[in-house]
């Protein structure tokens with residue numbers, strides 16, 4: 001049966017995956033940089049609140065900022081050293097965000113010196129979730145959503161299945177692949193913790209079929225464990241998006257505008273759960289992660305374990321980048337943002353550092369044409385939207401109609417439409433602008449009382465002209 | 467790495483599919499060339515001159531309308547080649563130039579250029595000359611006539627605004643076989659005589675420059691389909707729509723109506739299905755929409771052929787399909803992921 005019907009979703013694209021460059025290089029540890037830049041908002045939600053002051057000594061693993069409310073996550077010192085300053089620095093979020101700067105002690109052993117007294121064997125659901133919260137764990141696949149929030153399943157909305165996302169569908173990246181192959185025991189331990197924390201009865205690990213070694217290994221290790229299944233899914237972008245993966249594995253569609261828990265599913269990334277399985281028994285917090293450093297122009301591409309807060313300039317020196325110019329992407333080439341400053345740090349959500357050198361950038365920056373109505377974007381969009389129509393409306397500034405009639409809010413900016421568009425129309429960028437405009441509009445409406453009777457069409461043009 | 471590397475900030479995604487507009491257009495041109503070549507082989511010097519004239523007039527018009535930079539996307543060349551393929555090989559050159567100017571000027575530039583046109587520009591040009599020069603457009607030439615590479619068809623060099631000379635005597639004199647001056651479609655319609663399928667398939671019958679060899683059209687179309695530069699669902703549904711309709715009428719009255727095989731192989735249906743209906747700009751984008759659009763064209767083509775005053779209906783069927791495209795797109799929006807099934 002598997003031969004004829006591979007588990008997959010409809011539409012999507014097949015970009016060249018460029019994984020061979022790094023998929024077989026074992027994870028190596030990078031040295032500590034002389035200075036770390038540790039942002040307070042490495043997660044979705046409210047930024048953490050600093051617990052340290054300028055000049056204070058910190059040891060590796062010690063909490064240096066606490067979570068601010070439930071949808072937030074604490075931050076821990078990634079290395080032993082002294083707090084140099086707390087000030088705004090450029091980060092991947094493309095603006096100045098408050099960061100804790102740490103001068104790393106050169107001679108320090110860099111063992112983790114700070115431990116939590118967790119005893120995983122004795123922990124119940126609540127205690128597990130509390131521990132996940134204390135260790136500052138967030139989704140390491142790129143979304144950086146606080147893990148304790150994801151694992152907290154409310155009484156009235158039970159979860160039956162834990163989907164473990166091992167797709168790694170972004171081209172170039174292979175860090176999840178390496179983690180699955182090198183740390184399967186930690187991963188499975190993490191899966192068991194997550195099953196316990198969510199109360200789900202079974203876990204399905206979904207892996208794209210371009211990683212047969214990982215599939216075979218995990219299938220062998222779980223052969224005796226009926227609660228954990230390992231399934232191959234078709235290699236297709238964006239297989240690793242939550243909604244697509246659930247569709248592929250279980251045949252269920254998450255309702256539009258909803259979240260997986262609405263249909264009783266919790267999704268976690270393999271890297272996140274492997275980290276959980278590694279940290280919890282040790283009583284350690286999240287201080288480092290594995291990233292793929294790759295791209296044309298990188299001399300020693302590979303997978304590296306780096307302390308959080310390591311500036312990308314340091315990573316590039318270590319991995320050998322000689323170019324004079326380039327497009328530096330934090331994450332994969334489909335959804336990762338470009339960064340504007342080489343001091344930008346690696347954070348919890350950075351799954352990779354992709355460098356497109358001058359030649360690659362020039363190849364990728366051709367002119368644009370008008371939409372030729374070829375329909376490729378329509379046949380690529382995994383949400384089954386009509387990007388061609390959305391693009392036309394965006395160009396005309398009709399943002400309201402995009403949302404009201406063409407489901408703009410269901411677009412999750414996967415980039416499939418832009419990738420395939422032969423006219424090279426920056427569709428995703430247009431959609432992002434439209435969404436931002438609508439959010440601003442919404443905010444203005446809420447704050448301005450009484451609501452101004454201004455024709456929306458006209459104000460749209462103003463904003464675009466600005 | 468130097469400390470002050472130049473940094474490019476670019477929106478996601480950072481990579482793109484290799485096929486851009488120019489690549490697609492270049493390949494369509496490539497796929498049209500064998501068809502044009504076959505026309506020249508069949509009709510000689512006159513066809514070659516007509517092809518050059520039509521393509522040149524299209525390019526010149528594109529350039530004149532201040533769109534010099536758009537010449538590089540090859541789309542005007544495609545319009546020119548396709549237009550040439552729909553014209554009778556002995557079509558007076560000046561009329562060919564008029565067709566080219568109309569195709570680009572009226573069919574494309576007036577709508578706002580590439581991507582904005584509602585109708586297939588080549589067919590707009592062809593429809594215009596069909597209305598303006600009804601006699602010239604139905605004056606056919608026997609294929610493979612003697613001396614086709616040394617002399618011209620008498621109508622080719624007609625001066626502007628003069629009436630083209632009568633060709634039936636000339637045709638009778640040079641034709642290899644007895645030449646009736648009619649296309650297989652006209653023979654079928656008015657004399658109930660069907661040309662043999664192999665002649666139609668291989669393209670040894672009379673007709674427009676590019677419409678006579680179904681086999682060649684098929685091969686070139688399949689090349690584009692294999693390279694994903696045309697949507698195979700369109701020609702397949704056009705042909706299916708035409709075949710089913712023809713078969714139905716043939717069943718009702720086998721004496722008067724030709725069968726499905728003849729319908730598929732004769733006239734411009736193959737060319738229209740693979741090269742005209744598939745013009746991206748005028749066809750729908752939704753998966754169900756393209757099928758409906760194709761079926762519509764197929765059905766209308768046969769209905770016009772059988773019941774209209776004209777022998778050939780492909781052109782009007784496609785123009786009608788183009789006009790219906792926005793509506794079809796509207797009505798066939800796919801169900802959004804996670805939306806309740808309607």
Ligand code: SF4
Nearest residue numbers: 381411413414415417
């Ligand atoms: S970016 Fe949005 S519109 Fe484009 S393919 Fe992805 S979900 Fe669809």
Ligand code: SF4
Nearest residue numbers: 371372374375377421
């Ligand atoms: S892929 Fe680009 S050119 Fe094709 S229909 Fe979509 S927006 Fe238009």
